[in-house]
Amino acid sequence: MTHWDAIVIGAGAAGMMCAFEAGRRGKRVLLLDHGEKPGRKILISGGGRANFTNTGTTAANYLSENPHFAKSALARFTPRDMIALVEKHGLRYHEKTLGQQFFDNSARELVTLLERECGDAGVITRCGVSILSVSKDGDDFVVESSQGTERARALVIATGGLSIPKLGATGFGYNLARQFGHSIIDTRAALVPLVFLPEDRDAWCDLTGTSAEVVVKVDAPSNKRNVKVPAFREKALITHRGLSGPAILQISSYWRPGQNISLDLAPGQEVFTPITQHNTPRDLSMLRAALRTALSQRLADRWLRLNEERIRFTNQALIEMEKELHAWAVRPAGDEGYEKAEVTAGGVDTNELNASTMESKRAPGLYFIGEVVDVTGWLGGYNFQWAWASAVAAGRSL
Template sequence: MNPNENQNVDVIVLGAGAAGLMCAIEAGKRGRRVVVLDHAERAGKKILISGGGRCNFTNIYARAENYISANPHFAKSALARYTPQDFLALINKHGIAWHEKKLGQLFCDRSATEIVNLLLTECAAVNVRVVCGTSTDRVERNGEGFTLATSRGAWQASSLVIATGGLSIPKMGATAFGYEIARQFGLKIVETRPALVPLVFSPRDLERWGALAGVSADVLASAEAKKTPVFREMLLFTHRGLSGPAVLQASSYWKPGEAVRFDLAPGARVTESLIAGTKRDAATLKAALNGSLSSRLTAAYLEALPPAGWSNVALEEWERGLHAWRVVPDGSEGYAKAEVTAGGVDTSELSASTMEAKRVPGLYFIGEVVDVTGQLGGFNFQWAWASGAAAGSRA
C-alpha cells in the first residue's frame, strides 16, 4: 500500500475490537466499502485476553438493567435489535464449542482466538479490509464526509465509526482518542472512571485485613449508594485490598469516599445456636462462624470485630454487623486493572437506534467509548455486538 495514496471508501471504522469488527461486518453486508483501521499490530487484542483466554462472549440474560449509563434506557433499542441469541447463532454457524459457566455467562470451550477468527472470517466474506498497525493522527470533516490523516496515508469516507474503546488496560494500547474526537466535534462526555476494578484498602483496613491475601468468601456485595444492585458472588482478599467478582461488580457503582457493603454469611444465622444454647464464649462463636467462613477469615474477623458482649442484644448486634460489613476503600486499582471504562460519549448526543451523532451526520460512536457500561459476565461484549450492529445497519 502506498503510504501517500489517497484512499476512498464508504465507511471507516476506527478500532478492530469487538464493536468495530461487528459494525464493519454489518456495513459490509449492505454492500458498503469498509475499512477497519487500528493502531495495534493485530485485531481483537482485548478479546484474546478476555474470560481468562476463553472469552465470555455474551450473557443470555442481557437487558438494559444490566448496564450503567446516565440514560438507563438508551441501550434498550440496540440490545433488542441484536440479541444474545443472534450472536450465539453466529457462534454455532462457525462451529465454535461453548458452555454456560453460570448466571447466563457463555464462554468458548477452547480459546478466545476462535471469536477473533470468526469476526475476521465474516469481515473477509463481505470484503471488509482490516488494516492494523496504523495510527490515526488527525480527523477532519469535509463536504463529502471525513478525511483521516494516518501513518498509511489519507483516507476518506462518508461515514466514520469510532470504536476505539475506553481507557482500561493501557498496556493493551488503550487511549483517550475516541473521547478527543467526540470533543473535537462538540459532543459532551460523561466523566470517565475505572469500572469492574479491584478496590484498595485504607491503611487502617490494610493493617486489619492485609494478611488475608488469597482468602475468598461467598458474599452479597453492593455499593452503599441508594438503588444499587446487590450481587451474590465471590469476594477475594488481595495484598492491597479487595477483588473477585463481587467487588468488581460493586466497584462499577462505587464512588470515592463511599462504602461498599458485604453480607459475609448470606442466609446464615451464625449466633442462633449461641442464643438458643447455654454456652456463649469466643470458642463457640468461632466454631459457629467457621460454618460460613474460612478459618483464616473467621479468626481475623473475630479479632477485628468481636461481639461487645454475650447477651442476646450484643450477639444480635454482632450478627447484623456480619451481614453488613462496611469497607470504605481508599480508591481503586485504576485503569491499569479495570476491565472496562465507565462514562464516555454522552448518550444524549447519539441516536439510540443507529449510534449516529445527532449533530454530526455520518459520525458514529459504539462500544466502550459510549456511556454504556455492562456488569461483569459477558454484558459488555453483548453491548459491543449490539451497538456495532446498530451502527453497521446505517453507516
C-alpha cells in the same frame, strides 16, 4: 487516496462486528487500528476464554446517564443472535454461571471468527496505523494516517475506553468526539478491584487469596439521579491491596470515592443468633465454631480476633454481632485504576446519539459504538453483548 463508504477506527469486538455487518450489505469498508493485530483485548477476556455474551441480558444490566438508551440496540441484536453466529462457525461453547457463555477452548476463536467474517464481507483491515488527524470536507470525513489519507461518507469510532493501557487504550475516541462537538460523561475505571485504607490493609491483607460468597452493596446513592444501586451476591476475594472477585468488581462500577461498601459475609445464614436460644455455656470457642460454619477458618478467626474487645455473650450482644456480620462496612481508599479495570464507565453522551443507529446528532455520518459510549455493562458477558448490539445497529445503518 481512496474513497470508502465507511471507515471504522478500532479493530476490537465492536469495530470488527460493525465493519463486516456493513460489508455484508455491499459497503466498501476500511477498518483501521493502531495495534499490530486486531482483537488484542478480546484475547485476555474471560480468563482467555471470552465470555462472549450473557443470555440474561437486559438494559437493566447497564450503567448510563440515560438508562433507556441501550434498549433499542439490545433488542435488535440479542444474545441468541450472537450464539447463532458462534454456532455458524462450528465453535463449542458452554454456560458457566448466571447466563455467561464462554468458548470451550480459547478467546482466539472469537478473534478468528471476526476476522473471517470481515474477510468474507470484503472489509479491508489495516493494523499498525497511527491516526494523525480527522476532519470534515463537505459530506466526507478525511482521515490522515501514517499510511496515507482516506475519505469516507461515514466514520465509525470503535476505539474503546481507557482501561488496560498496556494493550494500547487511549482517549482517542473521547478527544475526537469533543472535536465534533460532543459532550463526554466523566470517565472512570469500572469492574475494577478496590483498595483498602492502610488500617484495613494491615488488618486483612495477610489473608490474600481468601474468599467468601457475599452480598455487597453501596451504602449510599451513587449518582445525582438517586438511581437505585443493585446488590450483588457473588464471591469476594482479599488481595494484597484490598478486595477483588466478581462481587467487588460489580459494585466498583457504582462506587464513588468517599462512600462505604457493605458486605454481608454470611448471606442467608444465621450464625450467632441461634446461640441465644440455648442455655449452654458461652465462650469464644463456641463463637468460633459457629462462625466457621459460614466462613473459611482463616477468615472466621480473623473476624473474631479483630472484634474480640467488643465481644460479649449476652443475647443482645450476640444479636448485634449477627448484624455486624451481615453488614461489614468498608470505606475503600480508592481503586486499582485503569491498569486493572476491565472497562471504562462514562463516555460519549448518549443524549447526543441516535439510539437506533448510534449516529451522532451533531455530526451526520459520524458513529460511536462499544465502550467509548456512556453505556457500561455488568461483569459476565454484558459488555461484549453491548459491543455486538451497538456495532450491528451502526453497521446496518451505514
